[in-house]
Amino acid sequence: MKAALLTDRSVLRVTGEPARGFLHNLVTGDIxxxxxxxxxxxxxxxxxGKIIADxxxxxxxxNEGGGFFIDCPKALADELAQKLNFxxxxxxxxxxSIDTLSVLAAWDGDGSTDYGLVYHDPRLAALGLRAIVPTDLASEAVADLGATLVDASDYDAHRIALGVPRGGVDFIYGDTFPHDADLDKLNGVDFKKGCYVGQEVVxxxxxxxxxxxxxxxxAFDEHPAQDGIAVMAGDKTVGTMGSSAGKQGLAMLRVDRVAEAIDAGTPxxxxxxxxxxxxxxxADFLAAARVKTAG
Structure with a gap:
């Protein structure tokens, strides 16, 4: 099993008797x-209905003191805490904000550790495990999991190979709807729960x-395309490149324009x-385009 310390993540903690209902009424998932x-x-x-933070x-x-931990992007931790306080x-x-805790990702195996709180990544089983651990005991937690510590770029390659986007690279916070960022496909939205902020749009x-x-x-046959550059179908812009690793990557693409390119045989x-x-x-692009046309 491999494990990587995700230095771009932070940990918030929400405590208090109403914490469960408070979070449930705000976020897209069922708490x-x-x-x-x-x-x-x-x-x-x-x-x-646009994503502030995922x-x-x-x-x-x-035994961990109760309440809820939030594993979130470090760049958005302060903003997220402010929004929740609002x-x-x-x-x-x-x-x-708990500055003494860090986030680990582990994959290609299973395990547990007494040095932190381990949980399965709810987006996709193949992504593996995540763990919230004391920063100064991260090495001990990795060893306890029975994993080999690797660079965070290895985890990014694993994520990209599975087609899972990362906010701030593959989609823009504050300007992206949950469906655009595939949250509906990655168990990030519960469509059966009641109201939450932005629910009507979603x-x-x-x-x-x-x-x-x-x-x-x-995928590419050559070296990866640079993130942030335009994806073209002939002379038409159809999207933007996101993260990549090796000959695989992710791109934010316009459904209708790419469907037209596929039908026309335009690379x-x-x-x-x-x-x-x-x-x-x-198949997904063509099916979505046909549903839109029929509607």
Missing amino acids: ETLAPGDARYAALLTPQ FFVIEAGA YKLRAKVTIQ SRVEHRGTARNRVVAV LSAGGITLTLRDSAV
Whole structure:
């Protein structure tokens, strides 16, 4: 098993008797049914339904002091804490940033450790495990898991190979709807729960099948295309490149424009490098475009 310390992640903690209901009423995931040691992938949205931050909510057991940990992007930790404090009003909950804790990712195996809180990545089973551990005991936690410590870039390659986007690289915070970032496919939205911030917009997209963009897995025959550059179909811009590793990458693509390119046999490229869609992306694009046309 491999493990990597994710230095781009931070940990928040939410405590207080109303914490469960407080989080459940705000975020896209179902926190009401969360059990100690389990995790939910979720997001906090703007009222217009765009992603402020995506994160994991993990319920802490009694031996961890109870409450909920939030494994979130370090660059957004302060903003997320501020937003949660804004929404708490008079609710007796406390939101803290825990600087002494770090996040590990582990894959290609299974294990546990007494040095931290281990949970399965709720987005995709193949992603493996994650763990919240004391920063000064990270090496001990890796050894206890029975894993070999590798660089975070190895985890990125694993994530990219599985077609899983990373916020801030593969989609833009504050300007992306959950469907665009594949949260609906990665267990990041519970469509059966009640209201939360931005819920009406998300439900409308789901029921109409009208997601305009998608993060899609792509492949190259040459060196990777640079992130942030335009993806082209002939002389038309159809999206933007995201992260890449080796000959695989991710791109945010316009559903209708790529479907037209596929039907016309027009190849995709980025920076002069030819791209091909991986896995079932071609069928997904055509199906989505046909649903939109029929609607």
